[in-house]
Amino acid sequence: MVGFINLGSKLIKVISFSYYIDRQDETFLFIYGTLEVEAGIDLPFYQDNIIKIFMPSHVGTHFDAPAHQVEGARTVAEVDIGRCVGQAVLLDFSYKYGSNDLLISLSEIKKYDDKVNEGDIVVLNTGCYSHPEEFEYFGHLDTAAAEWLVMKKYHY
Numbered sequence: 001m002v003g004f005i006n007l008g009s010k011l012i013k014v015i016s017f018s019y020y021i022d023r024q025d026e027t028f029l030f031i032y033g034t035l036e037v038e039a040g041i042d043l044p045f046y047q048d049n050i051i052k053i054f055m056p057s058h059v060g061t062h063f064d065a066p067a068h069q070v071e072g073a074r075t076v077a078e079v080d081i082g083r084c085v086g087q088a089v090l091l092d093f094s095y096k097y098g099s100n101d102l103l104i105s106l107s108e109i110k111k112y113d114d115k116v117n118e119g120d121i122v123v124l125n126t127g128c129y130s131h132p133e134e135f136e137y138f139g140h141l142d143t144a145a146a147e148w149l150v151m152k153k154y155h156y
Helices: 026-032 106-110 143-151
Strands: 002-007 010-015 036-043 048-054 088-092 121-125
Touching (some): 106 143
Parallel strands (some): 088 121
Antiparallel strands (some): 002 010, 036 048
16 A cells, blocks of 8 residues: 655655455465454453454564574564664565566666665565465575675665
8 A cells, every 4th residue: 555644845655565364365265274363352441342363474464584584583573673664765676576587686786776775674576465375486685685785784
């Protein structure tokens, strides 16, 4: 979802990475299994109720901490959530989706060097969001490109 926020003299584009979960969707059921929603406790005094939701950890929008790929690295609990909000730059590699060349190389990522500033959040559009069930088409960075992003002090 895309929206805009007016900050007086500046109009900022906001992109939400929220993902609608449809428990009846065949792709959802195939990849993730079931999603369970349980009625919880009704707290009329507080005008509130509690609902229990049980779902696999990779359902919908999420991020993986370094520990997902690197043994001994930071876990989700150890990542500063503030690093997930802020000025971001969208780098478009969606043209690679569905091809035999899913590796994003150092030379390809360097093409965006003048668009990204230190501290910016870097979002890589690999096009895979349009078909999340097709894992074989997920784009990814080569080692040199990932190391370069770290050296430039970008968030990703």
